[in-house]
């Protein structure tokens with residue numbers, strides 16, 4: 013196809029250190045270059061080999077332009093927000109930059125891993141590489157490298173929801189046979205959103221299984237075997253010591269009982285915290301009902317609420333929070349302590365002093381609930397009021 017610079021539809025590329033963009037801000041282009049350089053260094057360390065120059069990146073400001081480009085460069089874009097083209101006119105990574113930063117980073121790393129995979133397999137044997145392995149490695153490192161970033165939750169949420177999506181499919185029997193995830197035509201032909209999501213999620217979990225069961229380098233060892241001319245089943249057998257059939261049945265058994273280790277630990281902690289928050293809520297409810305009823309004998313009633321709150325504080329002290337939730341744990345402790353102080357002031361009729369604590373009590377309570385809610389949301393845990401379903 014001949015490209016016309018005069019066409020209004022065609023983006024005019026501005027060059028900046030290997031990143032070209034049309035209507036994308038320079039700040040984004042600079043970030044993309046930095047992220048790509050880092051991803052390359054990270055992958056070199058993981059693989060313990062030099063990977064050479066990073067591919068050029070073409071950032072476009074919208075999906076329509078990206079679709080136009082993919083047609084012009086004869087690439088079937090499939091369902092990704094970007095694509096990687098290894099040869100021909102302007103090879104490189106093409107991305108629609110008009111999206112959230114974490115998404116942009118994810119697509120960039122995903123597409124870059126396709127470049128790495130191709131380098132390892134070599135263009136001659138690229139058709140031997142099953143799509144599920146190519147996509148699975150790209151997804152695996154998109155998440156792995158993302159979890160090391162300053163805002164890991166932006167990567168954790170799609171990772172966990174994808175992993176459990178694949179697990180449910182394995183349990184319900186709707187998971188794909190791996191033989192149907194091998195070639196690009198079949199892959200790109202699936203049009204149902206659930207099927208599209210599942211093929212990526214399943215490929216991701218296949219590679220995760222391979223990495224956890226046979227070693228982190230095992231997916232790349234398979235790629236190296238393919239680069240020597242082995243067909244896929246042979247490459248797999250040589251690299252990880254099992255047949256394709258054994259690998260697939262092992263994967264199904266593994267994923268059917270799989271649980272995210274971080275998520276299970278966090279879930280137990282949240283359940284304990286939820287119980288204590290419910291107990292403190294109950295104290296508040298009893299106090300409100302008591303005040304409304306106009307009953308006397310305040311001192312004794314307050315004594316009971318203070319005792320209950322002290323018990324909450326003692327129980328919390330015996331719970332060890334997961335590393336990532338030490339701040340939340342401390343916030344919960346401060347909230348319960350403040351509540352106890354407020355109740356003590358109420359008991360001795362220091363109404364004014366007690367009332368002064370109410371704004372802080374409310375802020376602390378909202379803050380804990382908000383943080384707890386978003387931490388559940390990120391891990392696809394029940395009990396989050398944020399509307400989300402995988």
Ligand SMILES: [Zn+2]
Nearest residue numbers: 092122147150
């Ligand atoms: Zn891909």
